[in-house]
Amino acid sequence: MPLFLLNLNKLNMRFLTYTFLFIFTQVLFAQQDFNSAQTQLDNLSNQSSGLSIGGYAEITYNNVDGSDTAAELDVQRLVMLFAYKFDDRTQFVTEIEYEHVQEVFVEQAFLNYSISDGVNLRGGLMLVPMGIINEYHEPTTFNGVERPSLDGKVVPTTWREIGFGVSGRLNSASVRYQAYLMTGSASHLNDAYVLRGSDGLRKGRQKGARSVGSDVNFAAKVEYYGTPGLKLGASAYLGNTQTDRPDLDSTQVGLSMFGLDYRYTRGRFSSRGQYITSTLSDTEEYNTAGSKDLGSAMQGFYVEGAYNLLPANKKQKLDAFVRYENFDTHADTAGSLAVNDAYHRDEFTYGFSYHLANGAVFKADYQSKGTAVEGADRVGQFNMGIGVFF
Amino acid sequence: MQLFLCVFTTVVVGQTHSPSLLKKMRKAVAQNFPESQIQLRDVSGDVTFEYGQLFQVLGQNELLLGYAFLGNAPSKTDTFDYLVVFDTTFIIKNIKVLVYREDYGGEIGSKRWLRQFTGKDPNAHFDYGQNIAAISGATISVRSMTRAINSLLSDILKSPLYQ
Numbered sequence: 001m002p003l004f005l006l007n008l009n010k011l012n013m014r015f016l017t018y019t020f021l022f023i024f025t026q027v028l029f030a031q032q033d034f035n036s037a038q039t040q041l042d043n044l045s046n047q048s049s050g051l052s053i054g055g056y057a058e059i060t061y062n063n064v065d066g067s068d069t070a071a072e073l074d075v076q077r078l079v080m081l082f083a084y085k086f087d088d089r090t091q092f093v094t095e096i097e098y099e100h101v102q103e104v105f106v107e108q109a110f111l112n113y114s115i116s117d118g119v120n121l122r123g124g125l126m127l128v129p130m131g132i133i134n135e136y137h138e139p140t141t142f143n144g145v146e147r148p149s150l151d152g153k154v155v156p157t158t159w160r161e162i163g164f165g166v167s168g169r170l171n172s173a174s175v176r177y178q179a180y181l182m183t184g185s186a187s188h189l190n191d192a193y194v195l196r197g198s199d200g201l202r203k204g205r206q207k208g209a210r211s212v213g214s215d216v217n218f219a220a221k222v223e224y225y226g227t228p229g230l231k232l233g234a235s236a237y238l239g240n241t242q243t244d245r246p247d248l249d250s251t252q253v254g255l256s257m258f259g260l261d262y263r264y265t266r267g268r269f270s271s272r273g274q275y276i277t278s279t280l281s282d283t284e285e286y287n288t289a290g291s292k293d294l295g296s297a298m299q300g301f302y303v304e305g306a307y308n309l310l311p312a313n314k315k316q317k318l319d320a321f322v323r324y325e326n327f328d329t330h331a332d333t334a335g336s337l338a339v340n341d342a343y344h345r346d347e348f349t350y351g352f353s354y355h356l357a358n359g360a361v362f363k364a365d366y367q368s369k370g371t372a373v374e375g376a377d378r379v380g381q382f383n384m385g386i387g388v389f390f
Numbered sequence: 391m392q393l394f395l396c397v398f399t400t401v402v403v404g405q406t407h408s409p410s411l412l413k414k415m416r417k418a419v420a421q422n423f424p425e426s427q428i429q430l431r432d433v434s435g436d437v438t439f440e441y442g443q444l445f446q447v448l449g450q451n452e453l454l455l456g457y458a459f460l461g462n463a464p465s466k467t468d469t470f471d472y473l474v475v476f477d478t479t480f481i482i483k484n485i486k487v488l489v490y491r492e493d494y495g496g497e498i499g500s501k502r503w504l505r506q507f508t509g510k511d512p513n514a515h516f517d518y519g520q521n522i523a524a525i526s527g528a529t530i531s532v533r534s535m536t537r538a539i540n541s542l543l544s545d546i547l548k549s550p551l552y553q
Contacts, residue, residue: 052467083467088408088491112493136527171487171499226502228523263526267519272526312519358529 139387193290300327495531
């Protein structure tokens, strides 16, 4: 417990530092406003330019059934969003993330330049548009204390890469699109083969930190929102993993990942689902050279339904939900590698999300996790969490 | 040119809007009327509008064709500009998002979603999640637009322009 308090103190210190930095930058920008006639003119013609801040946070409690493991209490994520708008066309967006209090990451940092209503150019560190959660991962936007496991083991959320591309909306067709050229997950770094069978690409996430760029990858997503209450998405990610030894063929695998998703709301009922399938090429050579067990195909899906137990005209929302997931990071293997049934998993999650206000949620749920291994026991887990998004 | 001067004069006196926004507004208003030339006259002095300015849409010989409202409402971290076009009896003909400035919530610009508001008179009331469909990932902007339209309609009910 003292350790927990100590961590909180550290967090407070960092938060104070941040607050100070923020006030300091505000003062700087304010001074610029006074010193620069051009900025003043810009502000007159455009009332909404300037600095904006936001953030989200998840504080979680996980307790696996059985007395041999202690519960974990964690400030899982604390993310500060800072964006600066130079003018109506040009914006810089950043998200700075504290994970588990002590680890600092940059989750997004990109420059957006709007050419027209429907076309924006983007460059920098951006979220890979694959499935729902990787892009919409703020705790008030999904049910369950933990993100769906499919968006962790198959889609390595929060998956972000450095690159550039184009995004936009066509309101006449109710379509949003994104297409980027980006780096990708690494498969070989510092003399080590990093990918493995249990979670595919996850150990290869480079997070934009001195990331190795041996191959250009392509990521795209199209969303349709023309039917009231329904949003449909189709995603694709194509390319090769990144290696710091491009001279060694065995250090790389090819990757094609496709996703389909939907989100539906009608009155107090809501539902969402996602299907992801991916194939990896040259895994036999990779596994042989690195003594790894990376699968040659990974796939899975989840489907979730929720019902708001409070009347629809109330500001608060109490969503009771149930989610079923089924995913397999060894959907297929190449060569002599045996399929590991423990990597074929299914999960039931049921619980509630109590939205105290728009942007603040208390969550509690129970998960039952199983595998395709014959006779294997299911493992239960109880979770609680506090989430905010502003 | 006459139209441009008319609008420009109006906004210098009233709120500050960028020329590109006003150009967009004029173009979008004109699409709702068959007349080849229209004028916009600021009439929001008669009643205070919470979210923006109301204009009369005038044809030849100052014939009243309808009304246009240029509003600005909050999205998640920014604001967006929208246009509501009415006929002469304040029935909503069309709504359009003119400028949406952030990625989150831009779905409210969907023509099909905005169609939920059209054809209604100022006595109508819109409820998020009931007669206005939610959009996943755009909750804040959906609520904001719904609130802005409700506020506009209730302001119009109070206006001497509405009988």
